[in-house]
Amino acid sequence: MRPVRWSGKQRETAYERWGGAPFFEALVDRFYQGVENDPRLRPMYPDDLADSRRHLALFLGQYWGGPADYDALRGAPRLRLRHAPFTVGPAEAEAWMEHMTEAVESAPMEPADRGELLEYFAMAARNLVNSGP
Ligand code: HEM
Numbered sequence: 001m002r003p004v005r006w007s008g009k010q011r012e013t014a015y016e017r018w019g020g021a022p023f024f025e026a027l028v029d030r031f032y033q034g035v036e037n038d039p040r041l042r043p044m045y046p047d048d049l050a051d052s053r054r055h056l057a058l059f060l061g062q063y064w065g066g067p068a069d070y071d072a073l074r075g076a077p078r079l080r081l082r083h084a085p086f087t088v089g090p091a092e093a094e095a096w097m098e099h100m101t102e103a104v105e106s107a108p109m110e111p112a113d114r115g116e117l118l119e120y121f122a123m124a125a126r127n128l129v130n131s132g133p
């Protein structure tokens with residue numbers, strides 16, 4: 001017997017609302033197009049960006065309520081630790097945000113969602129700064 005759902009529909013996650021995995025894949029593709037052509041950031045990344053794309057898209061999908069595929073593939077995110085090998089100063093964080101802002105601004109989504117996503121990225125990028133003043 002199915003349980004009675006007296007509270008109506010389950011609350012939809014941002015992951016579902018924005019379009020699931022394809023949304024995050026498109027966002028990350030757009031972001032890496034920017035990184036690929038940015039001399040401030042490109043040298044930090046591996047020559048082949050395929051894994052970088054996959055990992056970031058899975059991480060973001062998981063963060064916003066999708067399946068725990070990032071954890072399954074990579075283990076716990078521990079992003080500060082994973083960024084420790086790189087010099088992330090205010091300039092690098094700003095360059096990263098520039099490309100992510102461009103990607104978010106070109107994504108098809110409601111203005112309130114866009115704002116929420118941009119705020120999250122700004123907070124996360126600030127939090128990963130590990131060098132400089
Ligand atoms: C603040 C500026 C940032 C810089 C300069 C930066 C740079 C990098 C670099 C060089 C890598 C390694 C390349 C790779 O193996 O993929 C990396 C990996 C990664 N970054 Fe960032 N990042 C920044 C901010 C962020 C933010 C804000 C997030 C999340 C919201 C993030 C999420 C990730 C993830 C999930 C990985 C892959 C970790 C793994 O599984 O190995 N990064 N980042």
